[in-house]
Amino acid sequence: MTNAIEAEGLVKVYRARRGSAEVRALDGVDLDVPQGTVLGLLGPNGAGKTTTVRILTTLLRPDAGRATVAGYDVVKQSNEVRQSIGLSGQYAAVDENLTGWENLYMFGRLYGMPKAEAKSRADELLEQFTLSDAGGRTIKTYSGGMRRRLDLAAALIGKPNLLFLDEPTTGLDPRSRLGMWDVIRGLVREGTTLLLTTQYLEEADELADTIAVVDTGKIIAQGTADELKAQVGGERIEVVVKDRALLPQARELLAVQAQGDVDFDEHTRRLTAASTGGAQQLVSIVQAMGDAGIGIDDITLRRPTLDDVFLTLTGHHTADESVEENA
Amino acid sequence: MSAQQSGAVSDAMVITWRNLKRIPRIPELAIFAILQSIMFVLLFAFVFGGAIPLPDGGDYKEFLMPGIFAQTIAFASATTAIGMTDDMGKGLIDRFRSLPMSRSAVLSGRTVADTIYQAGILVVLMLAGLVVGWRVNNGLAAFLFAVVLLLAFAHVMAWLGIWIGLSVPNTETAQQLTFVTIFPLTFISNVFVPPASLPPILQPIAEWNPVSTLTAATRELFGNPNPYVGDGIPGQYPILVTVGWMVVLLAIFAPLAIRKYRNTSQ
Ligand SMILES: Nc1ncnc2c1ncn2[C@@H]1O[C@H](COP(=O)(O)OP(=O)(O)OP(=O)(O)O)[C@@H](O)[C@H]1O
Ligand SMILES: [Mg+2]
Numbered sequence: 001m002t003n004a005i006e007a008e009g010l011v012k013v014y015r016a017r018r019g020s021a022e023v024r025a026l027d028g029v030d031l032d033v034p035q036g037t038v039l040g041l042l043g044p045n046g047a048g049k050t051t052t053v054r055i056l057t058t059l060l061r062p063d064a065g066r067a068t069v070a071g072y073d074v075v076k077q078s079n080e081v082r083q084s085i086g087l088s089g090q091y092a093a094v095d096e097n098l099t100g101w102e103n104l105y106m107f108g109r110l111y112g113m114p115k116a117e118a119k120s121r122a123d124e125l126l127e128q129f130t131l132s133d134a135g136g137r138t139i140k141t142y143s144g145g146m147r148r149r150l151d152l153a154a155a156l157i158g159k160p161n162l163l164f165l166d167e168p169t170t171g172l173d174p175r176s177r178l179g180m181w182d183v184i185r186g187l188v189r190e191g192t193t194l195l196l197t198t199q200y201l202e203e204a205d206e207l208a209d210t211i212a213v214v215d216t217g218k219i220i221a222q223g224t225a226d227e228l229k230a231q232v233g234g235e236r237i238e239v240v241v242k243d244r245a246l247l248p249q250a251r252e253l254l255a256v257q258a259q260g261d262v263d264f265d266e267h268t269r270r271l272t273a274a275s276t277g278g279a280q281q282l283v284s285i286v287q288a289m290g291d292a293g294i295g296i297d298d299i300t301l302r303r304p305t306l307d308d309v310f311l312t313l314t315g316h317h318t319a320d321e322s323v324e325e326n327a
Numbered sequence: 328m329s330a331q332q333s334g335a336v337s338d339a340m341v342i343t344w345r346n347l348k349r350i351p352r353i354p355e356l357a358i359f360a361i362l363q364s365i366m367f368v369l370l371f372a373f374v375f376g377g378a379i380p381l382p383d384g385g386d387y388k389e390f391l392m393p394g395i396f397a398q399t400i401a402f403a404s405a406t407t408a409i410g411m412t413d414d415m416g417k418g419l420i421d422r423f424r425s426l427p428m429s430r431s432a433v434l435s436g437r438t439v440a441d442t443i444y445q446a447g448i449l450v451v452l453m454l455a456g457l458v459v460g461w462r463v464n465n466g467l468a469a470f471l472f473a474v475v476l477l478l479a480f481a482h483v484m485a486w487l488g489i490w491i492g493l494s495v496p497n498t499e500t501a502q503q504l505t506f507v508t509i510f511p512l513t514f515i516s517n518v519f520v521p522p523a524s525l526p527p528i529l530q531p532i533a534e535w536n537p538v539s540t541l542t543a544a545t546r547e548l549f550g551n552p553n554p555y556v557g558d559g560i561p562g563q564y565p566i567l568v569t570v571g572w573m574v575v576l577l578a579i580f581a582p583l584a585i586r587k588y589r590n591t592s593q
Contacts (some may be wrong), residue, residue, distance in 0.1 A: 057425050083427040093418030097352040098345065109341040109570060110428040112334065154422070 002071075003127065004162050005033035005192040009065035012051050012217075025051040027217035030063070033146050034196060035211075038188055040208030044310070047214040049197035050090055053166045056195070057087045074227040086155035090166040090197075092147040093154075094139050100126060100150050101135040104157060111158045125153040131184070135302060145176035152183065165196045169203060179204060201305055205229075213309060221313050232272035232304045232312045233260070237282065241269045242295030250294045257285050263311060272308075274302055335429035342436020343443070346410070350444055357444070361451050362407065364399045368392070368452075371519055372459050379520060385552025392452075392461040393473075393545040394518030397538050399452060400445060400481045401513055405505035407441045407488025415493070419592070433589055438485035445481035449474070464550030471490045473548035476569060480541055483573045483580070490584040491589060513538050519557045534561050537572040544569045 006057065010025040026048045033039045041049050054068055055061040058078040067074045069205045070084035075119045091202070094103045094138055101122050108118030126135040139147060155163060168184065169177040184207055199203050205225040213221040221228060237258060241250045247264060251271055257264045258273035258281070265272075275281060280302055289296055307317055350357060368391065371379075376387040414420050423433050426507035453461075463470050488505065493503045515525065517530050522533035533539055534557060543565035546553035 059421055059424055072445070079427060082425060087422075087425045089418055089421060091418050093422040095345065095349070096417065099347040102345075102348060106341055106345050107426065108424070110338055110423065110432075112427060158427075280503060323454050 002035050003032050004035045004037075005031060005039070005067070005195060006070050007031040007052075007056065007065065007067040008274075009069060010052065010055055010062045011064035012055060012060065013063050025217055026055070026062070029217070029219055031067075031212060031219070032077055033193060035193055036191050037209045038194040038207055040211045041195065042199070042201060042204045042211050042309070043197070043214035044199060046216075048217040049214060051217075052233050052253065053087070053089075053164050053195070053197060057085060057164050058082055072170055083158075084160060085162045085164060086158065086160035087150075087164045088152045088155040088168060088285065089168065090170070092151035093244070094147065094150055096139045099136050099138050100142070100146075103139065103150065104153060107154045107157045107179050112288030113158075121157060125156060129153045145172050145179070148172060148176075148180065149183070150178075156187075157160075161191060162193045164193070165194065165201065167197050170199065177203075178286070201309055202303065207258055213313060214312060215310065221309075228309065229304065232309050234304065235275040235278070236301050236304055236308060237273050237275045237285065238298070238302060239271045239285065239296060240298040241271065242297050244308070246294045247271070249292065250289065253288055253292060253294070256287060257281065269297070334368055334388065335435075336430050338429040338432030339436040339439065342432050343363060343440045345439030346437055347443060355407070360399070360402070360448055361455075363402075364452055365455055366449075367398065368395055368455060368459060375519070381552055381556045382521075383552060385554060386460065388456075388460040389462060389549075389551040390546070391519070392456040393540045393549055393551055394516070395456070396449060396452060396477055396545060397480070397512040397541040398518055400477050400541070401484060403441060403445045403481045403539050404484040404488035404491065404509060405502060406444070407437065407485040408492035408495070408501040408505050409498045410430065410437065410441070410494060411489050412498045415527055415591070416497060431585060433574075434486075434489050434584060438482055438489065441485040441488070442478055442482045446478055447475060461551075465548060466471070466550075469548040469550070473545040476544055476548070476566070479573055480537070480566065480569070483569025483576045485522060486577060486580045490580050490587060492586060493587040509546070512536055516542065518542055521555050522557070523555070523562050532557055535568075537569065540565045540568040563575070 008027050008030055010029040014023040016022040029052055031039065031050070031052075041052060043049050044255065049327060051060065056067055057063050058074050058081050061075060069081045072080040072084065074081055075137070095106070098106065100252070105118050105121035106126055108121045109115070113121060126132045129152070131146060131149060131153070134142065134146060139150065144152065146193060152165070152168065155165070165184070169180050172180060181203075184194070188207070196207060209224065211223065211225055211228055212219050221231065237254070241247055244266070247266065247269060249260050251264050252269050254273050254292055259276060260274050263272045266268065279301065282299060286296065286299060311317060371391050372388045376391065379387060381387060382392055421431065424430070491504055492501050495504055515529050516522070516532060516536045518538065518541040521532055522539070525533050540561050543553055543556065543562065547565060561568045
């Protein structure tokens with residue numbers, strides 16, 4: 001199988017602005033994406049996802065390393081690369097003061113289509129993204145989900161078989177997210193090669209064949225969702241203890257029950273461990289805690305999150321976790 | 328024409344189309360641009376005008392209008408700069424850059440659209456001028472030549488605006504920066520008052536300033552009073568000096584703008 005995307009040792013350093021140190025946004029990123037597959041680039045805020053996408057889509061020049069996209073060098077053959085790809089960036093990039101239809105028509109023309117073709121392609125895409133009714137309205141009047149869909153439609157204008165989507169579902173409500181997943185799955189079924197970035201393990205799991213975990217400009221793990229999960233250890237048991245004083249005792253107990261490391265958060269009185277025995281285990285933990293006289297506020301079994309992946313792979317939580325919790 | 332060149336022209340036409348489409352969707356912009364100029368007309372024609380007698384006893388309103396046109400056109404750079412930073416901030420420039428289109432078309436398309444936009448504003452201002460008593464006294468050919476000069480200047484100012492727009496971080500800065508540079512330029516000039524009434528160190532600026540030479544050139548072409556010619560080269564050859572300014576400014580700012588665009592966020 002040939003690779004649609006190949007990157008080797010990509011480095012990007014953002015030069016220092018007044019008063020701030022320079023940022024090594026990418027620190028040697030290697031990627032291979034075989035034709036017709038989906039790569040999920042998974043990482044927290046500031047990991048370097050957008051920077052990677054921008055380099056691969058010719059918007060940014062790497063400081064070191066090389067990359068080919070659709071067989072073309074992203075620096076030396078940037079025009080050929082642009083001819084072969086579609087990009088939907090992290091923030092919807094459409095003209096607010098044009099209608100949905102006008103936006104698509106414009107991008108079609110700029111893609112090099114004759115007028116008639118650009119017109120019919122605009123109609124077709126509005127239809128495909130269930131935006132036909134809104135096609136005559138300016139983007140200003142669109143909801144966040146509609147904008148995202150139109151932005152994706154714009155990325156598909158030239159029917160690229162190589163697509164870059166930077167956090168396509170961030171900011172969407174759960175229903176719109178599911179809708180977006182359906183659209184993306186449809187594209188993949190037709191054979192589109194896709195590089196997708198996300199902050200959600202669940203999303204990468206849902207859509208990607210291979211997941212690459214990025215942290216501070218480096219790929220720290222790569223594999224199928226199953227391989228990654230095997231490393232991370234599948235589902236998690238989460239216990240919230242009533243009395244903070246009993247936290248150490250509860251922790252010991254959980255460590256025995258779950259046969260593994262227990263992460264605990266003093267502040268939220270929350271204990272987390274990898275689950276090995278599903279719901280049955282939950283019952284025995286409740287029982288054991290009860291026998292030991294440890295009151296429980298909450299106990300759940302949940303799927304691993306990006307934070308769990310990080311904790312397992314790096315030994316630390318995702319950098320922005322505290323910020324998010326304080327917000 | 329090569330395929331690449333015809334691609335650049337057709338891309339520029341699409342970008343022009345896009346920028347013109349936007350104008351009626353944001354009517355505030357055009358309305359405030361016109362209102363600002365009309366406010367100056369009213370202020371100087373009816374409030375200060377009486378206090379500024381022209382040496383040859385010409386009509387102050389006829390004297391004033393070409394200066395107002397030139398001032399308005401000079402502010403065209405602000406419109407372009409703001410539009411450009413807005414496109415950058417909204418990520419549209421990134422989208423254009425990710426398309427297999429001509430890169431220069433994004434800039435040339437905008438400068439053409441903004442020139443057409445200024446033509447529209449000029450028409451409204453000329454009608455307003457006719458209402459307050461401005462007249463064209465020199466025949467159609469000279470009138471058309473003056474209009475061409477004004478629009479060519481608008482085009483040059485659009486290129487300046489692109490460069491400013493690409494150099495500043497946001498629309499607020501674009502607005503402030505063009506305001507603090509263009510505003511003094513239009514006042515240290517022959518637009519409203521005799522340059523001789525200015526402090527001596529400012530007089531050469533007022534004499535050579537492109538807004539002054541454009542104003543003098545169009546006063547001459549419209550057949551309006553043009554009393555402050557002086558003996559210097561700009562006073563004697565305002566049309567030539569204006570054309571010279573345009574060539575120089577374009578030769579400086581168009582390449583600067585294009586280079587800035589190429590290097591943006593590299
Ligand atoms: N234009 C820039 N100038 C300076 N630093 C930048 C610039 N763009 C990004 N960075 C820095 O580079 C690092 C990587 O940023 P990047 O946008 O690639 O992260 P990301 O993974 O896309 O994050 P997010 O999930 O927040 O979108 C961050 O530390 C960021 O602050
Ligand atoms: Mg990002």
